[in-house]
Amino acid sequence: MKKIAVIGLGYVGLPLARLFATKYPVIGFDINQKRIDELRSGKDSTLEVEDEILQSVLVKENPISTSATGLYCSNQLADIEEANFYVVTVPTPVDKHNRPDLTPLYKASETVGKVLKKGDIVVYESTVYPGVTEEECIPVLEKVSGLKFNVDFFAGYSPERINPGDKEHTVEKILKVTSGSTPEIGQEVDEVYKSVISAGTHLAPTIRVAEAAKVIENSQRDINIAFVNELAKIFNILDIDTHAVLEAAGTKWNFLPFKPGLVGGHCIGVDPYYLAQKAQEHGYHPEIILAGRRLNDSMGEYVASQVVKCMIKKGINVSGAEVLMLGVTFKENCPDVRNTKIVDVIAALEDYGLKVTTYDPWASPAEVDHEYGLACHNRLIEGAKYDAVVLGVAHKEFLTIDLESLKKDNAVIYDVKGVIAEKADSRL
Numbered sequence: 552m553k554k555i556a557v558i559g560l561g562y563v564g565l566p567l568a569r570l571f572a573t574k575y576p577v578i579g580f581d582i583n584q585k586r587i588d589e590l591r592s593g594k595d596s597t598l599e600v601e602d603e604i605l606q607s608v609l610v611k612e613n614p615i616s617t618s619a620t621g622l623y624c625s626n627q628l629a630d631i632e633e634a635n636f637y638v639v640t641v642p643t644p645v646d647k648h649n650r651p652d653l654t655p656l657y658k659a660s661e662t663v664g665k666v667l668k669k670g671d672i673v674v675y676e677s678t679v680y681p682g683v684t685e686e687e688c689i690p691v692l693e694k695v696s697g698l699k700f701n702v703d704f705f706a707g708y709s710p711e712r713i714n715p716g717d718k719e720h721t722v723e724k725i726l727k728v729t730s731g732s733t734p735e736i737g738q739e740v741d742e743v744y745k746s747v748i749s750a751g752t753h754l755a756p757t758i759r760v761a762e763a764a765k766v767i768e769n770s771q772r773d774i775n776i777a778f779v780n781e782l783a784k785i786f787n788i789l790d791i792d793t794h795a796v797l798e799a800a801g802t803k804w805n806f807l808p809f810k811p812g813l814v815g816g817h818c819i820g821v822d823p824y825y826l827a828q829k830a831q832e833h834g835y836h837p838e839i840i841l842a843g844r845r846l847n848d849s850m851g852e853y854v855a856s857q858v859v860k861c862m863i864k865k866g867i868n869v870s871g872a873e874v875l876m877l878g879v880t881f882k883e884n885c886p887d888v889r890n891t892k893i894v895d896v897i898a899a900l901e902d903y904g905l906k907v908t909t910y911d912p913w914a915s916p917a918e919v920d921h922e923y924g925l926a927c928h929n930r931l932i933e934g935a936k937y938d939a940v941v942l943g944v945a946h947k948e949f950l951t952i953d954l955e956s957l958k959k960d961n962a963v964i965y966d967v968k969g970v971i972a973e974k975a976d977s978r979l
């Protein structure tokens with residue numbers, strides 16, 4: 552019987568731990584005491600697992616010793632000692648120079664290394680470049696545990712494909728790639744995932760193949776979005792409506808339906824740097840991957856320049872003008888503000904001398920303040936009117952918002968997401 556410990560209970564770890572807990576005894580382990588407290592009280596602030604669903608699997612005592620199914624959340628090492636199948640779902644960010652920061656993976660591997668026993672399997676789910684599991688994590692497991700890889704203990708890699716805020720494509724409904732450190736372990740890892748993932752699994756031949764598959768999924772998206780962002784810049788100069796062009800081109804059966812936009816968050820805008828770093832270590836300088844990153848990273852500044860241009864065209868005095876930014880999270884209908892590019896738009900607008908008020912019903916004002924030193928409101932300021940309103944994130948609340956009541960006479964409405972086109976003066 553598999554006794555599962557999930558290390559890191561964030562956007563990825565919690566939904567997975569909840570799902571495994573329907574069939575296995577599961578310990579959800581996290582170093583963040585606040586996160587453990589909220590989960591034990593049956594609440595998930597990431598909004599990925601509905602409270603009722605979470606509460607239906609939560610148990611009050613560690614289920615591993617009794618082999619009963621259920622999820623027990625803990626930050627105590629002793630609680631994961633008896634597990635035999637460890638799944639690591641900790642963050643893999645980049646540092647300020649866009650270099651992969653593997654610190655959380657090293658720390659989580661140390662934690663698992665302390666409790667590792669003969670016969671255990673450790674599966675990594677964090678997004679990485681090919682080679683991280685075997686070259687970076689396994690040596691930590693070996694050193695801390697004193698056990699030998701592929702003799703005493705085994706490993707796997709199974710990348711996560713969830714899309715935060717997406718209630719349709721939930722973890723069990725997305726086909727999952729699996730892999731193992733030997734063919735037999737690959738089969739064993741695959742069986743565990745197959746037992747809970749209704750969409751099925753794809754067993755990759757090696758851990759490196761599975762690692763590489765994940766990182767190129769996100770790099771491909773990044774490059775495709777960079778291409779349409781470049782098109783948006785070109786068509787803007789040519790005074791052609793980019794969305795109308797994409798709609799027309801999209802009638803061809805094999806035209807890919809990407810839209811221009813800001814690429815934020817900690818996956819699509821980050822993972823290509825992981826792949827680039829590994830390529831550079833081996834003497835290859837990626838051109839397309841890094842060009843895509845550069846282009847997408849320039850879009851915040853570009854959006855701000857377009858808003859200011861619209862205001863000047865309408866004769867609005869830009870200096871000291873008031874702008875309302877609708878949304879600050881990195882994507883719609885989700886509270887995640889990590890690596891949001893809306894802050895780039897705000898910084899550039901402020902650089903032009905505009906005064907920006909940010910309204911987002913989904914984001915935590917405390918987190919926005921902590922991460923970016925920015926004030927964010929969960930409510931509109933009553934009676935306030937603005938020289939420009941920028942729809943930055945397509946939260947469902949904004950699709951029906953009364954824009955007229957927020958505008959000063961002659962104000963500009965700019966639609967970054969292309970979802971309120973008929974009401975906007977301009978869009979990306």
Ligand SMILES: NC(=O)c1ccc[n+]([C@@H]2O[C@H](COP(=O)([O-])OP(=O)(O)OC[C@H]3O[C@@H](n4cnc5c(N)ncnc54)[C@H](O)[C@@H]3O)[C@@H](O)[C@H]2O)c1
Pocket residue numbers: 558559560561562563564580581582583586640641642643655658659662676677678679711712713714715817818
């Ligand atoms: N969020 C997504 O949409 C998504 C999708 C696919 C893959 N991924 C990848 O999955 C991984 C996790 O992402 P996430 O969004 O769940 O991150 P997250 O920040 O939401 O959650 C990570 C959790 O790990 C905990 N943690 C950090 N270090 C720890 C340690 N040493 N021991 C135990 N717990 C620790 C944190 O407290 C946090 O609760 C990343 O590699 C990410 O790239 C994320």
